Amino acid sequence: MKVYTPDNVRNVVLAGQSGGGKTTLADGTLFVSGAVSRFGKVADGSSVFDFELEEHARRSTVFSTAGFAEWRSHRITILDTPGFADFFGSVSGPLNVAEGVALVISAVDGLEVQAERAWEMARKKGLAGLTFVNRMDVDRADFASHFDSIRQRLHITPVALCIPIGASETFQGIIDVLRGKALKFDANGKPQEEEIPADCQAACEAARESLAEAAAEGSDELLEKYLDGQTLSEQEILSGMRTAIQEGKVMPVLCGAADKGIGVSCFMDAVIDFFPNPNQLPPVEGHKANSEEAISVERSTTGPLAALVFKTVADPYVGRMTYLRVFSGTVKSDSEVFNAKAGQKERIGQLFQMQGKENNPVASASAGDIVAVAKLEHTNTGQTLTSEAPGLILEPPTYPRPSMWLAVRPKTRTDEDKMGSGLRRLVEEEPSLQHYREHETGETILAGLGDVHLHSAIDRMKRKFGVELETATPRIPYKETIRSKATAEGKHKKQSGGAGQFGVAEIEVEPLPRGAGFEFVDAIVGGAISGKYIPSVEKGIRDRMARGGVSGYQLTDFRVRLCDGKEHPVDSNDISFQMAGRLALEIAVPQASPYLVEPIMDVDITIPDDNIGDVIGDLNSRRGRVLGTEPLGGTQVVKAQVPLSEMYRYSADLRSMSRGRGSFQMEFSHYEEVPAHLAEQIIAESKKDKDSS
Numbered sequence: 256m257k258v259y260t261p262d263n264v265r266n267v268v269l270a271g272q273s274g275g276g277k278t279t280l281a282d283g284t285l286f287v288s289g290a291v292s293r294f295g296k297v298a299d300g301s302s303v304f305d306f307e308l309e310e311h312a313r314r315s316t317v318f319s320t321a322g323f324a325e326w327r328s329h330r331i332t333i334l335d336t337p338g339f340a341d342f343f344g345s346v347s348g349p350l351n352v353a354e355g356v357a358l359v360i361s362a363v364d365g366l367e368v369q370a371e372r373a374w375e376m377a378r379k380k381g382l383a384g385l386t387f388v389n390r391m392d393v394d395r396a397d398f399a400s401h402f403d404s405i406r407q408r409l410h411i412t413p414v415a416l417c418i419p420i421g422a423s424e425t426f427q428g429i430i431d432v433l434r435g436k437a438l439k440f441d442a443n444g445k446p447q448e449e450e451i452p453a454d455c456q457a458a459c460e461a462a463r464e465s466l467a468e469a470a471a472e473g474s475d476e477l478l479e480k481y482l483d484g485q486t487l488s489e490q491e492i493l494s495g496m497r498t499a500i501q502e503g504k505v506m507p508v509l510c511g512a513a514d515k516g517i518g519v520s521c522f523m524d525a526v527i528d529f530f531p532n533p534n535q536l537p538p539v540e541g542h543k544a545n546s547e548e549a550i551s552v553e554r555s556t557t558g559p560l561a562a563l564v565f566k567t568v569a570d571p572y573v574g575r576m577t578y579l580r581v582f583s584g585t586v587k588s589d590s591e592v593f594n595a596k597a598g599q600k601e602r603i604g605q606l607f608q609m610q611g612k613e614n615n616p617v618a619s620a621s622a623g624d625i626v627a628v629a630k631l632e633h634t635n636t637g638q639t640l641t642s643e644a645p646g647l648i649l650e651p652p653t654y655p656r657p658s659m660w661l662a663v664r665p666k667t668r669t670d671e672d673k674m675g676s677g678l679r680r681l682v683e684e685e686p687s688l689q690h691y692r693e694h695e696t697g698e699t700i701l702a703g704l705g706d707v708h709l710h711s712a713i714d715r716m717k718r719k720f721g722v723e724l725e726t727a728t729p730r731i732p733y734k735e736t737i738r739s740k741a742t743a744e745g746k747h748k749k750q751s752g753g754a755g756q757f758g759v760a761e762i763e764v765e766p767l768p769r770g771a772g773f774e775f776v777d778a779i780v781g782g783a784i785s786g787k788y789i790p791s792v793e794k795g796i797r798d799r800m801a802r803g804g805v806s807g808y809q810l811t812d813f814r815v816r817l818c819d820g821k822e823h824p825v826d827s828n829d830i831s832f833q834m835a836g837r838l839a840l841e842i843a844v845p846q847a848s849p850y851l852v853e854p855i856m857d858v859d860i861t862i863p864d865d866n867i868g869d870v871i872g873d874l875n876s877r878r879g880r881v882l883g884t885e886p887l888g889g890t891q892v893v894k895a896q897v898p899l900s901e902m903y904r905y906s907a908d909l910r911s912m913s914r915g916r917g918s919f920q921m922e923f924s925h926y927e928e929v930p931a932h933l934a935e936q937i938i939a940e941s942k943k944d945k946d947s948s
């Protein structure tokens with residue numbers, strides 16, 4: 256592999272709505288730059304980037320994939336990402352390891368929510384951005400209106416680097432605004448310069464003027480020159496634009512038809528001309544191992560090693576493949592590094608530069624490089640590798656939180672044995688998936704970003720790790736409690752044959768405040784039951800509680816006082832008093848006005864201003880209580896409390912209510928009484944389940 260100095264390296268993420276043409280643009284760069292001899296296509300499964308079986312089946316990207324093109328003596332590493340909301344977790348890692356993001360949008364549909372979300376994340380990380388308006392050749396393609404929407408939706412000034420010549424069936428090529436040339440492209444995506452058609456002259460001049468104005472934003476010196484009425488040179492425009500882009504003041508906009516190779520070379524030129532090289536950005540943030548002390552790591556090939564793991568693939572045959580980005584220093588193949596988070600040394604075998612699924616061995620990787628390595632033992636996504644202990648920890652990527660849950664269980668005995676390790680590997684590959692055991696219900700829960708996300712994970716479990724799972728709607732951990740006091744006597748007596756059994760326990764039950772749980776009080780006076788049998792009574796009561804009260808759901812928030820009882824000198828034993836305790840509780844609870852309580856969640860919903868009415872109306876229909884709203888940036892955060900049972904499909908419903916722009920987080924708050932009419936239904940269903948199982 257050729258060695259590039261950081262000046263000649265660019266790392267760029269492609270992000271935006273599914274179907275915009277990100278993967279096609281990525282394949283286009285490989286083809287037009289000559290890295291591959293055939294233009295890979297998503298539709299026929301020949302794409303270098305969409306190479307996984309799942310991607311072939313969906314004809315769309317599911318995972319982030321790295322590839323690279325060599326253009327004008329530069330190496331451009333491209334990180335293609337999925338555009339579908341359920342797979343948004345795979346966008347975080349790449350945005351943490353590149354210097355620029357290209358939002359690829361369809362000239363028909365324009366900017367959509369995934370591009371907005373990616374842009375928001377990218378700006379937090381200080382990335383430079385550009386927009387590529389793709390699919391200019393299709394029906395109803397429209398450059399101008401999408402160009403204007405960038406200002407409103409991304410809150411940044413768009414600047415055209417290219418303007419289209421024609422649109423839809425008349426789309427023939429583009430005008431390179433900076434160089435003042437019309438470009439037509441041959442079948443290999445190679446540009447041929449032509450004079451600008453007469454009817455495009457005025458548009459080109461106006462665009463060139465905007466470009467100069469935007470570049471003037473880059474420095475006071477340029478601004479002065481511009482205001483003075485002087486013409487800025489090509490070099491001045493380039494340098495002014497670079498600064499203005501980096502500062503998030505302007506966003507260059509290009510256009511083309513990636514699958515015809517139109518505009519692909521302009522895209523690569525723009526990445527080289529306008530995006531920073533990997534060592535140009537400010538130092539990356541981190542902290543010392545074993546301490547909170549912040550440190551910033553200089554981006555430089557000469558410093559000590561600091562590399563961030565941004566992706567892990569669990570391959571059943573090859574083992575784990577770990578993707579890393581070096582921010583400082585150099586890592587060599589066949590060397591040893593240190594992982595501070597794991598507190599372990601790690602052996603680095605052969606390093607690879609990835610071209611889709613193809614691994615190209617490389618001797619080393621330096622600051623700015625993105626490489627992969629097989630079979631690391633201790634290192635997970637988000638962790639940092641350094642040259643030696645004690646090491647440091649770079650800020651890990653943050654992932655969208657799960658908003659959809661499924662209960663999963665193994666299909667067969669063999670699946671049962673493999674389920675745990677399968678789930679672990681699945682989550683390792685995709686940090687926006689989570690799995691845990693819900694101890695209230697005893698179910699194993701798989702959580703993710705939506706239905707499609709979860710089901711694709713379950714399919715992958717089967718395909719990659721050979722584990723078949725069955726799924727169900729997660730059970731709601733309802734509980735039962737009591738409203739009033741009651742007393743009861745539990746009498747256990749057995750005298751047929753052999754040794755007898757005898758125990759009597761008299762108890763009083765009374766409600767406790769919500770959340771108090773269970774209390775057992777020994778109020779026996781005068782030794783009516785021997786001290787050694789008191790724990791037996793308590794055990795019997797606790798066992799019965801867990802098996803559920805009248806409704807079949809676990810009992811909670813009440814106190815049992817053991818007031819009196821009787822024992823027999825010969826027949827009494829531990830078991831007899833356990834039985835007596837059980838019976839007493841069984842008799843007492845129905846007399847104490849039992850009722851059902853349900854978990855209530857604190858829910859924070861982030862939505863654009865114009866959806867607020869719909870979202871609040873919908874929360875009301877879910878028995879939710881809106882506590883208030885707070886503005887946050889250009890959006891609103893609605894704070895509410897909603898019963899968990901009403902939240903199961905919320906992820907999908909919020910998505911459709913807000914056209915994908917809303918998101919929410921929730922966590923457990925407290926238990927509350929279930930309205931009577933619903934309680935009846937819930938109890939009936941729980942009984943039916945118990946009878947059938």
Ligand SMILES: Nc1nc2c(ncn2[C@@H]2O[C@H](COP(=O)(O)OP(=O)(O)O)[C@@H](O)[C@H]2O)c(=O)[nH]1
Nearest residue numbers: 273274275276277278279297298390512513514
């Ligand atoms: N007509 C036309 N089709 C395109 C263009 N770019 C991509 N496509 C097609 O649009 C579909 C979606 O493209 P893809 O690259 O998978 O989009 P992604 O989801 O953003 O990665 C594929 O069938 C492409 O062949 C284009 O510029 N013009």
Ligand SMILES: [Mg+2]
Nearest residue numbers: 277278315316
């Ligand atoms: Mg794609």
